[in-house]
Amino acid sequence: MPDTPYINIHTHQMDHTDGVISVLNVFPEKYMTIAHTDKLITVGVHPWHLEKKNADVNLELVKEFASKPNVMAIGEIGLDRAIKTPLNLQETFFTKQIEIAETYKKPIIVHAVRYFPELISIKKRVQASTPWLIHGFRNNMQIAQELLKHNCFISFGEALLFDQKVQNIFIEMPINRLFLETDESKHSIVEIYEKAASLKKMQLAIFKIELLKNYNTVFKKHI
Numbered sequence: 001m002p003d004t005p006y007i008n009i010h011t012h013q014m015d016h017t018d019g020v021i022s023v024l025n026v027f028p029e030k031y032m033t034i035a036h037t038d039k040l041i042t043v044g045v046h047p048w049h050l051e052k053k054n055a056d057v058n059l060e061l062v063k064e065f066a067s068k069p070n071v072m073a074i075g076e077i078g079l080d081r082a083i084k085t086p087l088n089l090q091e092t093f094f095t096k097q098i099e100i101a102e103t104y105k106k107p108i109i110v111h112a113v114r115y116f117p118e119l120i121s122i123k124k125r126v127q128a129s130t131p132w133l134i135h136g137f138r139n140n141m142q143i144a145q146e147l148l149k150h151n152c153f154i155s156f157g158e159a160l161l162f163d164q165k166v167q168n169i170f171i172e173m174p175i176n177r178l179f180l181e182t183d184e185s186k187h188s189i190v191e192i193y194e195k196a197a198s199l200k201k202m203q204l205a206i207f208k209i210e211l212l213k214n215y216n217t218v219f220k221k222h223i
Contacts, residue, residue, distance in 0.1 A: 007020075008181055010023060010109055010133075010136070010182075024039050026043055027058070031071075042071065042073040047090045047111060048080065062100055074104075075107075077093070098128060101130050110135060131153060135157075138163065144169050144172075157181045157192065160196055178214065180196055193211075
């Protein structure tokens with residue numbers, strides 16, 4: 001029986017490591033390159049890119065590619081108070097992409113910065129049925145609990161290696177709502193898994209099985 005794979009739920013870098021399932025974040029315009037069409041990917045218009053002249057074109061590409069079998073989720077998409085892009089424009093693109101995810105029954109990968117109450121409000125308003133994964137979580141326990149209350153999954157990245165506040169929150173999170181990721185980090189997903197299993201006081205092999213269950217649940221896979 002093969003070893004349980006590591007799941008890297010969100011990365012911007014190709015990873016050819018044996019035993020790792022990586023979900024690569026791809027900007028819509030780059031989807032059709034040969035390098036991406038045989039990979040597990042997510043596509044979405046990031047809030048940082050909304051004021052570029054081709055934002056509407058990329059939104060249409062998200063809609064076009066959403067049905068592709070290797071497009072695992074719509075993302076990363078979301079809301080960011082740390083940028084100058086007007087919040088109403090961010091909300092417009094976010095909700096349009098939620099609609100795409102709902103149409104094609106795909107989860108979404110959420111980028112959220114200082115915008116969590118509004119994020120939850122939108123989730124309630126649109127009555128989203130597909131899973132939401134909050135990527136790169138580095139906020140506080142209260143927000144984490146609110147996200148869990150509203151059926152979100154939470155993904156942790158390299159901050160688990162060095163940020164005690166994030167570590168303490170991670171320890172308290174239910175195992176059936178967790179994912180791990182590298183995002184743009186130079187640290188490997190294996191390093192992050194080893195630290196995460198240690199924080200949870202679990203054997204690495206058992207921890208990997210639990211996160212694989214989450215992957216199979218969210219993405220309707222059977223690995």
